[in-house]
Amino acid sequence: MSSQIHLTLGQKEYFKGIGKIPYEGRETDNPLAFRWYDEHRMVGGKTMKEHFRFAVCWWHSFCGTGADPFGAPTKNFPWLRPGDPLGQARDKMDAGFEFITKLGAPFYCFHDYDLVAEGPSLAESEKRLEKITDYALEKQQASGVEPLWGTANLFSHPRYMNGAATNPDFAVVAHAGAQVRMALDATIKLGGANYVFWGGREGYMSLLNTDMKRELGHLARFLHMAKDYARQQGFKGYFFIEPKPMEPSKHQYDFDAATCVGFIRHFGLEGDFKLNLEFNHATLAQHSMQHEMQVAADAGMLGSLDANRGDYQNGWDTDQFPADVYELTEAMLVFLEAGGLRGGGINFDAKTRRNSTDPEDLFYGHIGGMDAFARALLAAHDILEHSDYKKLRAERYASFDKGHGLDFENGKLSLKELAAIAAKNGEPEQRSGRQELFENILNRYI
Numbered sequence: 459m460s461s462q463i464h465l466t467l468g469q470k471e472y473f474k475g476i477g478k479i480p481y482e483g484r485e486t487d488n489p490l491a492f493r494w495y496d497e498h499r500m501v502g503g504k505t506m507k508e509h510f511r512f513a514v515c516w517w518h519s520f521c522g523t524g525a526d527p528f529g530a531p532t533k534n535f536p537w538l539r540p541g542d543p544l545g546q547a548r549d550k551m552d553a554g555f556e557f558i559t560k561l562g563a564p565f566y567c568f569h570d571y572d573l574v575a576e577g578p579s580l581a582e583s584e585k586r587l588e589k590i591t592d593y594a595l596e597k598q599q600a601s602g603v604e605p606l607w608g609t610a611n612l613f614s615h616p617r618y619m620n621g622a623a624t625n626p627d628f629a630v631v632a633h634a635g636a637q638v639r640m641a642l643d644a645t646i647k648l649g650g651a652n653y654v655f656w657g658g659r660e661g662y663m664s665l666l667n668t669d670m671k672r673e674l675g676h677l678a679r680f681l682h683m684a685k686d687y688a689r690q691q692g693f694k695g696y697f698f699i700e701p702k703p704m705e706p707s708k709h710q711y712d713f714d715a716a717t718c719v720g721f722i723r724h725f726g727l728e729g730d731f732k733l734n735l736e737f738n739h740a741t742l743a744q745h746s747m748q749h750e751m752q753v754a755a756d757a758g759m760l761g762s763l764d765a766n767r768g769d770y771q772n773g774w775d776t777d778q779f780p781a782d783v784y785e786l787t788e789a790m791l792v793f794l795e796a797g798g799l800r801g802g803g804i805n806f807d808a809k810t811r812r813n814s815t816d817p818e819d820l821f822y823g824h825i826g827g828m829d830a831f832a833r834a835l836l837a838a839h840d841i842l843e844h845s846d847y848k849k850l851r852a853e854r855y856a857s858f859d860k861g862h863g864l865d866f867e868n869g870k871l872s873l874k875e876l877a878a879i880a881a882k883n884g885e886p887e888q889r890s891g892r893q894e895l896f897e898n899i900l901n902r903y904i
């Protein structure tokens with residue numbers, strides 16, 4: 459065996475010649491080593507491993523063949539050879555656990571039908587899920603790798619073309635319910651820490667044929683039912699809604715963090731539900747990721763992150779691996795100031811490019827992403843600990859720390875009194891926002 463990875467006797471090795479990815483520090487020339495991500499390194503009282511809780515996603519990494527609307531698959535994954543669905547699912551699981559263990563990530567994320575192909579009936583799908591989760595449990599025990607979250611794919615099958623929980627046809631809503639019940643069972647059986655709802659088809663293509671209020675009510679009813687069921691089964695984790703404004707629907711109901719916070723509160727789901735935020739979804743909503751994270755953090759709902767990045771020259775969800783340390787440092791500032799994530803971790807919802815066809819490319823993508831996060835975490839920690847960043851920001855609000863400003867914050871002033879104070883003060887002095895200074899602080903610590 460070329461590595462210290464646990465492979466069952468006789469089991470095929472898919473990533474041959476690649477061993478456990480070591481941490482070698484920033485001077486290394488080894489492209490298959492970490493330069494910044496040292497899982498044992500302490501940063502502000504926690505190890506990097508504990509801060510990030512990195513996860514590899516099953517769908518892009520082991521199911522994504524490189525097919526796009528204009529072309530055929532480019533990635534001939536040996537574990538996707540046609541054959542019986544369970545045999546194929548086991549091969550994929552061997553490859554997945556081999557990859558994740560070699561990478562040294564503690565978690566994975568999955569959709570129900572990433573694990574094994576959907577069957578011709580619900581009953582057959584349930585049988586397949588039973589069997590593949592038995593196998594997954596063996597792999598988990600051997601490797602220590604566990605699910606960060608599970609979810610149900612409620613968007614690929616044609617039956618969901620008009621939505622799943624928000625479908626105008628009750629029969630489809632019921633089918634989605636059956637599928638979510640099975641996905642929850644699988645997640646609970648595998649010891650998944652959390653459960654995600656991403657509603658790619660929960661939205662509309664045309665408002666003309668859509669009763670939005672009724673559909674949103676159905677979505678809330680559905681989420682309550684799923685939560686109640688999972689709690690009855692003893693599930694202790696959080697439920698995350700993953701906002702995305704569009705794609706595949708023209709307009710999706712879980713548009714952005716603010717919309718989801720409002721939805722969760724309006725329908726009484728707070729406490730159980732938090733958000734899983736994704737970089738490329740933030741930019742699709744015309745926000746920055748740090749904006750989305752701040753909105754969630756301020757609402758106590760910063761649950762988990764889907765890490766990737768978009769391409770600023772086009773609009774869609776390109777799901778590239780994160781590489782922009784400046785952008786990540788801004789995100790890590792919010793992350794650290796919020797005290798980290800509520801229950802979640804950082805899942806690479808990212809795919810190698812269609813023309814990245816070597817087995818190593820999957821390692822390069824994840825190693826680069828983990829290193830970029832680690833570097834950003836160190837920079838953000840230094841900024842918060844050693845620079846004037848927090849002081850400079852606090853100074854901008856100093857006029858609310860005492861006197862009339864404090865009275866205003868505490869609700870002790872009326873609009874009339876505000877007007878009297880303004881009349882007495884005359885024109886306010888100009889105060890610089892000093893954005894360039896703040897930006898320079900980031901670059902200094904990166």
Ligand code: XLS
Pocket residue numbers: 569609654656700702736764775807
């Ligand atoms: C799609 C979403 C999806 C979710 C899981 O854009 O990011 O991959 O993370 O259903």
Ligand code: NI
Pocket residue numbers: 736738739775777807
């Ligand atoms: Ni996405």
Ligand code: NI
Pocket residue numbers: 656700736764807
């Ligand atoms: Ni995602």
